[in-house]
Amino acid sequence: MVPAPSFDLTANEFDLSTYLTERRQWVEAALDQALTLQYPETLYEAMRYSLLAGGKRLRPILCLATCELLGGDRAIAMATACALEMIHTMSLIHDDLPAMDNDDYRRGRLTNHKVYGEDVAILAGDALLSYAFEVIARHSQGADPVRVLRVIADLGRAVGGEGLVGGQIVDLASEGDANVSLETLNFIHNHKTAALLEVSVTAGAVLAGATDAQIEALRAYAQRIGLAFQIVDDILDITSTAETMGKSIGKDLDAQKATYPSLWGLEESRVQANRLIGDAKAALADFGAGRQPLLEIADYIVARTH
Amino acid sequence: MVPAPSFDLTANEFDLSTYLTERRQWVEAALDQALTLQYPETLYEAMRYSLLAGGKRLRPILCLATCELLGGDRAIAMATACALEMIHTMSLIHDDLPAMDNDDYRRGRLTNHKVYGEDVAILAGDALLSYAFEVIARHSQGADPVRVLRVIADLGRAVGGEGLVGGQIVDLASEGDANVSLETLNFIHNHKTAALLEVSVTAGAVLAGATDAQIEALRAYAQRIGLAFQIVDDILDITSTAETMGKSIGKDLDAQKATYPSLWGLEESRVQANRLIGDAKAALADFGAGRQPLLEIADYIVARTH
Numbered sequence: 057m058v059p060a061p062s063f064d065l066t067a068n069e070f071d072l073s074t075y076l077t078e079r080r081q082w083v084e085a086a087l088d089q090a091l092t093l094q095y096p097e098t099l100y101e102a103m104r105y106s107l108l109a110g111g112k113r114l115r116p117i118l119c120l121a122t123c124e125l126l127g128g129d130r131a132i133a134m135a136t137a138c139a140l141e142m143i144h145t146m147s148l149i150h151d152d153l154p155a156m157d158n159d160d161y162r163r164g165r166l167t168n169h170k171v172y173g174e175d176v177a178i179l180a181g182d183a184l185l186s187y188a189f190e191v192i193a194r195h196s197q198g199a200d201p202v203r204v205l206r207v208i209a210d211l212g213r214a215v216g217g218e219g220l221v222g223g224q225i226v227d228l229a230s231e232g233d234a235n236v237s238l239e240t241l242n243f244i245h246n247h248k249t250a251a252l253l254e255v256s257v258t259a260g261a262v263l264a265g266a267t268d269a270q271i272e273a274l275r276a277y278a279q280r281i282g283l284a285f286q287i288v289d290d291i292l293d294i295t296s297t298a299e300t301m302g303k304s305i306g307k308d309l310d311a312q313k314a315t316y317p318s319l320w321g322l323e324e325s326r327v328q329a330n331r332l333i334g335d336a337k338a339a340l341a342d343f344g345a346g347r348q349p350l351l352e353i354a355d356y357i358v359a360r361t362h
Numbered sequence: 363m364v365p366a367p368s369f370d371l372t373a374n375e376f377d378l379s380t381y382l383t384e385r386r387q388w389v390e391a392a393l394d395q396a397l398t399l400q401y402p403e404t405l406y407e408a409m410r411y412s413l414l415a416g417g418k419r420l421r422p423i424l425c426l427a428t429c430e431l432l433g434g435d436r437a438i439a440m441a442t443a444c445a446l447e448m449i450h451t452m453s454l455i456h457d458d459l460p461a462m463d464n465d466d467y468r469r470g471r472l473t474n475h476k477v478y479g480e481d482v483a484i485l486a487g488d489a490l491l492s493y494a495f496e497v498i499a500r501h502s503q504g505a506d507p508v509r510v511l512r513v514i515a516d517l518g519r520a521v522g523g524e525g526l527v528g529g530q531i532v533d534l535a536s537e538g539d540a541n542v543s544l545e546t547l548n549f550i551h552n553h554k555t556a557a558l559l560e561v562s563v564t565a566g567a568v569l570a571g572a573t574d575a576q577i578e579a580l581r582a583y584a585q586r587i588g589l590a591f592q593i594v595d596d597i598l599d600i601t602s603t604a605e606t607m608g609k610s611i612g613k614d615l616d617a618q619k620a621t622y623p624s625l626w627g628l629e630e631s632r633v634q635a636n637r638l639i640g641d642a643k644a645a646l647a648d649f650g651a652g653r654q655p656l657l658e659i660a661d662y663i664v665a666r667t668h
Binding site: 094095098099103150153155173174179181182183187188190192193194204208209211212213215216220222224225226228229 | 480
């Protein structure tokens with residue numbers, strides 16, 4: 057894992073872009089190092105193809121940020137940060153499969169199964185998922201083992217039926233149904249998107265030894281940015297261009313997928329996203345000046361164009 | 363997790379069939395309890411359909427057996443035992459998919475994707491895999507957290523590129539190639555079959571606090587029964603009937619798959635399997651009378667007819 061210099065907030069010169077870029081580079085270096093090419097090369101190439109394909113690295117960055125916010129050494133959270141990105145990548149590879157969303161492009165490149173075949177894509181996802189847990193268990197040096205076990209348990213829950221997979225199952229079952237309720241739509245996205253963002257935020261705090269009250273405040277923050285993130289995704293699917301997004305656009309409309317804009321309209325969707333971001337930031341009121349990165353990340357989520 | 367009465371070896375009345383049946387029942391009760399039906403029901407039904415479809419439960423039984431051999435309370439290994447079966451089940455669900463081995467029957471019933479569809483089958487596998495790690499991390503009460511982390515790390519490695527998935531990738535790549543070397547065949551089965559059996563054996567020992575020397579002796583035992591297990595599987599694929607095996611038979615020949623009998627012939631394959639079992643048992647020489655279950659399980663592996 058890559059050691060990372062400490063961020064100095066006292067200088068009062070916080071710049072989000074610099075902050076995100078720096079952390080993205082640390083995370084990408086750590087991912088590159090964690091997953092080197094070995095026999096059987098096809099498998100490792102397929103894993104690396106999707107894992108190192110860019111992206112915002114938002115989940116690892118959130119994990120490192122809350123660890124620092126609670127005064128923890130960022131190094132103890134780097135393994136978990138990498139694991140979060142491996143799991144996010146696994147979910148993208150499997151969601152893109154022909155049997156699921158059947159997508160040909162992701163982040164501006166061919167999807168994993170278009171390059172390596174469906175069999176390898178399924179297995180690359182499986183390997184990324186199991187490797188994620190291995191990395192946390194093996195490389196969280198300096199962290200309290202009981203806290204590491206809690207992170208693994210929370211992460212496991214965020215992936216399975218009570219998380220990503222549960223959301224994806226309901227999403228697939230709702231496709232083509234024009235009358236999906238707001239309740240179902242919220243279930244889908246609270247599980248498919250918000251659950252992993254939530255554990256990204258809480259895991260860093262758990263590793264740093266946060267109190268239960270601090271973890272609950274961070275959970276409230278994470279749930280709200282998670283849902284706002286999805287609302288903005290839905291808005292961008294309608295208003296953005298394929299070039300900016302690097303993936304197929306307008307797919308939700310084509311697939312007759314219920315989205316927040318289809319339920320609320322574009323304007324009300326923007327209002328709701330902004331309200332959620334306001335609530336998310338308010339949940340951090342009891343943290344000190346160290347919360348600045350999390351506040352600005354929340355704003356960034358609604359302001360982003362891709 | 364289900365509490366299990368202690369097994370009394372001092373009575374000198376060891377009966378393998380009773381031993382296996384009793385433990386299989388404990389494991390099935392624990393699995394049934396660990397994975398209850400909840401929303402979204404389709405997902406949990408699909409997970410339970412394959413997880414509770416019977417089978418020998420050899421991996422969990424080995425895990426409990428080595429924990430007891432080292433004087434550990436079996437209860438501390440029950441979560442890991444369940445996790446091993448969840449991971450084994452996940453690998454069967456994904457291997458049976460049309461993009462992989464394309465099997466319609468497993469354990470005498472339709473395969474998961476034939477009942478629930480490919481999308482649900484892929485996701486049920488993903489959920490079983492992540493849930494396996496969650497169960498160990500959350501329910502290994504009474505076990506030393508550092509040992510639990512080691513088990514999670516070892517299990518993660520046994521699933522990914524250095525285990526199950528690595529073996530399956532090379533297996534798929536070798537299909538239709540009549541000139542597969544013994545080295546490649548060994549790689550496939552050391553990874554596809556032996557790796558998970560190996561961690562089944564070592565995990566129980568790690569949880570019970572085994573010394574490094576004890577773990578290495580158990581690893582030698584496990585690797586040998588793992589390879590013997592696969593040789594016997596290959597033999598049964600040729601000599602058994604579909605009714606006895608509960609799955610498609612003769613598939614290896616149809617798919618022009620290299621097998622041990624195709625390399626060595628049936629008779630030499632039987633000799634090699636018996637030699638491995640002898641070596642496996644010899645590796646346990648330094649353990650006391652408590653090794654009886656492991657010795658008899660080794661014999662059972664070559665003697666089984668399905």
